[in-house]
Each structure stands twice: as C-alpha cells, then as structure tokens.
Amino acid sequence: MMVPEGILCSKSHEYLVEGDDGIFTIGLTDYAVEQLGDIVFIELPEVDSEFSKGEVFATVESVKAASEIYMPVGGKIVEINDKLVENPEILNESPFDEGWLVKVESETAHADSGDLLEYEDYRDEIE
Secondary structure: OOOOOOOEEOOOOEEEEEOOOOEEEEEEOHHHHHHHOOEEEEEOOOOOOEEOOOOEEEEEEEOOOEEEEEOOOOEEEEEEOHHHHHOOOHHHHOOOOOOOOEEEEOOOHHHHHHHOEEHHHHHHHHO
C-alpha cells in the first residue's frame, strides 16, 4: 500500500494530505482501518458544512464497533467521497487512494496541524 507523500496523521488516526490546489484530503489511516475490521457503514457530513479542529465530522461502523471521526484541522467540506456511502468496504481495501472521506478548504490548516505527526512518527508512536 502506497502512503501519500507529505501525509500527516493525528493521534486519533485521521490523516491529512494537502493537494496542489490547497484543498486538504482527510481520511482514516491504514492502522485505524485495520483495527476496525470490516467496515459496513459510513456517515459523512454535508458539503459546505464547517467544522473546527477536533470536532466529530463522520461516523464509521464496522462489524466490531462504531467510531467517531475527528477533524484534524478546521475547515469547510468541499467534497465528500460518495462512493464510500454506497461501498464502505472501499475503505478497507484502499484507505489512502480510493477510501478518502472528505476534502476541505481550510484557512487554519497550517496552524491547526502543529500536533499532527509525519507518517513514520505516527507508526512509531502507535506500535
């Protein structure tokens, strides 16, 4: 599995990747997906809704548990991954590529991301 370059991860297992267009892609890390097991349902927010860093913006249910997903940075939802709502198992197969959750526009991302970890450091911390 390819981990995107420049990815940042939160201690609550969300990831953040900044696109060339200044839009941020947010999803769940491969570790979180492994821990959840088979994902059966995903609830995503409405486009144009706004969230602060640390706010719950989505819910993922697996055969094991339901988990709340937290915003790693504040911002406005500009796109949601509709494919996941229909086929939540995509998240199990491809958390970084096909399985992203939302894309956000964020004025505060650089300030908000100070406590996020680079992928290698994140992996070290959770092992």
